[in-house]
Amino acid sequence: MKRRLLTLGAAFLVVVASVLVFVKPADAAVGLHVEGRTIVEANGQPFVMRGVNHPHVWYTGRTDSFADVKALGANTVRVVLGSGKRWGPSTDVPNVVSLCKQNRLICVLEVHDTTGYGEEGAAASLDEAVDYWISQKGALVGQEGYVVINIGNEPIGNVDAGQWTAATTAAITKMRANGFAHLLMVDAPNWGQDWQFVMRDNAQTILDADSRHNTVLSIHMYAVFHTAAAITDYLDRFEANGWPLVIGEFGWRFNANEVDHETILAEAQARGLGYLAWSWSGNTDPILDMATDFDPARLTTWGQRIFNGANGIKATASEATIFGGGPTGTPSPIPTPTKSPTPTPTGGGKACAADYRVVGQWAGGFQGEIRVTAGDSAISGWTVTWTLASGQAVTQAWNATVATSGSAVTARNVSYNGSLGAGAATTFGFLGSWSGTNAVPPLSCTAS
Template identity: 90%
Template sequence: MKRRLLSVGAALLAVAASVLMFVKPADAAVGLHVDGRNIVEANGQPFVMRGVNHPHVWYTGETDSFADVKALGANTVRVVLGSGKRWGPSTDVADVISLCKQNRLICVLEVHDTTGYGEEGAAASLDEAVDYWISQKSALVGQENYVVINIGNEPIGNVDAGQWTAATTAAITKMRASGFEHLLMVDAPNWGQDWQYVMRDNAQAILDADSRQNTVLSIHMYAVFNTATAITDYLDRFEDNGWPLVIGEFGWRFNANEVDHETILAESQARGLGYLGWSWSGNTDPILDMATSFDPARLTTWGERIFNGANGIRATAREATIFGGGPTGTPSPIPTPTKSPTPSPTGGGKACAAEYRVVGQWPGGFQGEVRVTAGSSAISGWTVTWTLASGQAVSQAWNATVTTGGSVVTARNVSYNGSLGAGVATTFGFLGSWSGDNAVPTLSCTAT
């Protein structure tokens, strides 16, 4: 009888243990983690990265940059660190994390020494990058709500890009065996651009290699992604398969062969993808700087676009709920929008109306936005025109093809926003300069 009671008790204990294991498995998510194709916080709230890269290892004294990018609206900063193989070693990880937390930014930490391994002779291997993370483990453990570990930047070059799969699998396995519970980020080969599609074609194997199922893939988009088709085709593959992805680096179209940043921004917003632009300042090629000499009051064309433009950081970033949540940006110096007195669309034919507003204004410059609304019938295209006041000029535009002839500005739809259903609206934006009076024009809208 005693043996039977002991057997029953043991069985009950086994059932209880199985229930407990079902409620909280050994590999339960801690802090930031992957849920399907999304990144979520520990409380289950989605988190979409909107931020920039900061070259900390080369400019360790530029610590004001964390506050500066936060003030411009970022919710995330990707911080360049060095393992000591080529740069650094970065032994100030605890200080970097503290700067991120003080400024209510999620911290993506990356080892830059791995850049171009296999093609760049001085580069560190992913295994060496993991050794660096292990050496910094005391600063990282307990920071899973705030820190993403990007194991190695652009870890394989264009020579034998196929080695990326085994190297990445081994790195993830070693990180988990060493006790790291953080969300891990892994960059693509081909200097991050994956033009041979090694990451795309082996994505599931990489995700399966993580015992905690807590890895996000990262694509870097530069000149390989200089058309909307190249960008959308790549993103479609990941979305169709439910793979988690962020755009860990990208630049802007400063000439016709460069990255189509407008598509990246629009598609990221439409798909709920995180993005981190390259880079805040300090590039040897300053065309990629967002701020001149780390000065937030001297934003470049690229800086104005990514922070203040449509689908940009200020408009779309939401602070992590671990810090309180909500929009992260501060208002523009003159934030009150000014609308043009353009009439609403009327009539049964193909018609449209355009509404103009000043989104932000600063001495000598401003950001404008135009909302185009179809009339009571669907339209397949639209054209908006207006006349610039004396001293005004348009320097850059997005979501429309904008030309200027004398003082007349003509804006035409692009391929993806010309067809509008009855009463449906779309917007395009632009950056401009002004002197004297930044007058609001009267707009004319015609539809086809």
Template identity: 85%
Template sequence: MKRRLLSVGAALLAVAASVLVFVKPADAAVGLHVDGRHIVEANGQPFVMRGVNHPHVWYTGETDSFADVKALGANTVRVVLGSGKRWGPSTDVADVISLCKQNRLICVLEVHDTTGYGEEGAAASLDEAVDYWISQKSALVGQENHVVINIGNEPIGNVNAGQWTAATTAAITKMRANGFEHLLMVDGPNWGQDWQYVMRDNAQAILDADSRRNTVLSIHMYAVFNTATAITDYLDRFEDNGWPLVIGEFGWRFNANEVDHETILAESQARGLGYLGWSWSGNTDPILDMATSFDPARLTTWGERIFNGANGIRATAREATIFGGGPSPTATATPTASPTAQPTPTPQPTPTDPPTPTPTSGSRSCTAAYRIVGQWPGGFQGEIRITAGNAAISGWTVTWALASGQAVNQAWNATVTTSGSAVAARNVSYNGSLGPGADTVVGFLGSWSGTNPVPPLTCTAT
């Protein structure tokens, strides 16, 4: 989970990292595995994680969440489990895996009890986390195509972060000695944020400790990574050395000092890095919830952004081929404009007018539906969902009229122009072509005064 750091100061100065390059040996593990700096499936197809974290151990009854995040486009879910030291114990691992498989999701399973070890007195050690995995081995063996084992969440705090290297090496060695063939994921120290660069500077030693050469490193990005420079500098070091990396947790910029989620999304897509946003719902800090009260119909600003925005889950996720999905994406998607921090809205699902198909040449048509995602005094976030008719389309344009006092200030996933009260949103390069019945979502930030009505829309397809 997120841990704000009160001061990082001079500790954020970069330290030279190893220049050795990780190379997968010929005897790489079965199932999901590392190939160079990327994750691939057993058949060699690249797999890029696009998903969210689900706080399962605290909300074991919220099993519909697996289907809900899948319906929103995710291909992976990172599931919070407990070893019994602080939470749990989670003895329903087989059921969790079954839910993932039923919903065609790759399952990243993590022990959360290790969070902040060395600084958090109640935390479990990585060695204790491995003991938990050993106790659950019968549910895990044979699931290597579907399951990634994240040994322990944020396993070291800010006190003596250097102990992370030996503890992580020992945990990996113990996992392999006990017969686990799975892709292993290891989080960095400093509550996952690695601001002292212990993981970065010892990455090669960790990768070399795995006899199966099948470990991926995981960085958690919150307030330490609040600038594009901080993010790209960190990612560059891993890419330059060929080290496998995923962004196992990150939040969004709800104020100026928080994580630069726009850069994380864009850089992940450009580099082929997996990402898993924190988190679906149930946070004690509810601004990090993507869905209010676990309701997929009540996405928050953060939920709308990560699922439906540019470089987000819906636009870039590809289902694992083990479930019949296509190849992973390689092209990048660049928004026309990106949303910036705004006052935190209270999500307000708003009824929309039924979309009306507008016939175009031949049988090509589309519909558009408008929704106010969140609203605050003087501002709001909206979305428009465009859906193709019974035939494929190669482009679309949605038009509507602004009410008095309304304005569109920024938009993503579309080129938006205004002339007086008339607004036109046109597809961009990556979302104009839609198969029969397929859809795409445009997001925007607007302002209002007086009233903020939902307008009728016209959708024109080409």
């Protein structure tokens, strides 16, 4: 009888425990968290990262970069930090988080010192990276809705990549033991590219190690992923197993042996995967720079592609609802875009038309975009003018040289977007402030 009572008592406790587990499924839901393969916000709204990497630890004075990448449409920025082992230490985490929030960007923070551990002698271990996060805990607790902690960048090189599984498991366990409730991101070994498939083959072990079940895996795609087949096969494995994944870094095909970025962008969009392209500016090899000398008005081929191309940031990014954006937010009413009348061709048949669009609007501020289209003949330059409504001002612009005189605004092409074939188009954008009514003005476009 006693044994039966003990058995019944144990069964009762199992039922109670299962009920407790059922009614409390969202320990991780204090902020950004994973549900199956998907990253979601605390309110349950899916969030797909569309952003870039910013090498902050080496260019700490370039804080305007946060506003610049936001103005180009990003919803996320991955910020390079240093633990002090190789770079830094980055002690300005509170300011970095504040810059992300001011610019309505989800902030992925990463320790870069771990890059290539086991092969790079100066690299920090993942355990040392966790010690850095613990030292910054005061700036991070309470920011779970805004911040993702990427424990360590490319934490194992090509020497003994198998050590990654135990090291990553231990790092996640230590983060949770020290009270971090954030969404954690973990990079693959093999300098992030997982060409030996250690992360792919041990993904479930890593996810199970997280007591909060709130970890997303991150693959870095460079020359290893230079074919569509390599990319789709890798992504298929994660999708089939229901594992959460983001493309935490990738470059572009500037020669035949480099990464097939077109497939990455298309597959990420089709599968609902987040991506963070490398990188905004400041690379030793500037071919991976998106902006020349951190200037958003001087986007490179890579920058134009990632921000303005098909499946790029501008076309696919949705702002996190925690900032009031996205489909479940309640944004301020956006004026219906108006199209300027098509001008009568002048000056040898050269003409252009300009369309004005409000991309996003919030209390006191907005982002505008103007599309310039050539007429029936090719043009070599264009100028767009308009008059600001009362209370409006232009505060920043890119892909055009913009000047204001009182309420009059003049925007001229820059060196790389003035020449347009017949019927071809280009766009430029700007940030502005407003009060009263954020009216859409009529535009005038002249061509040369």
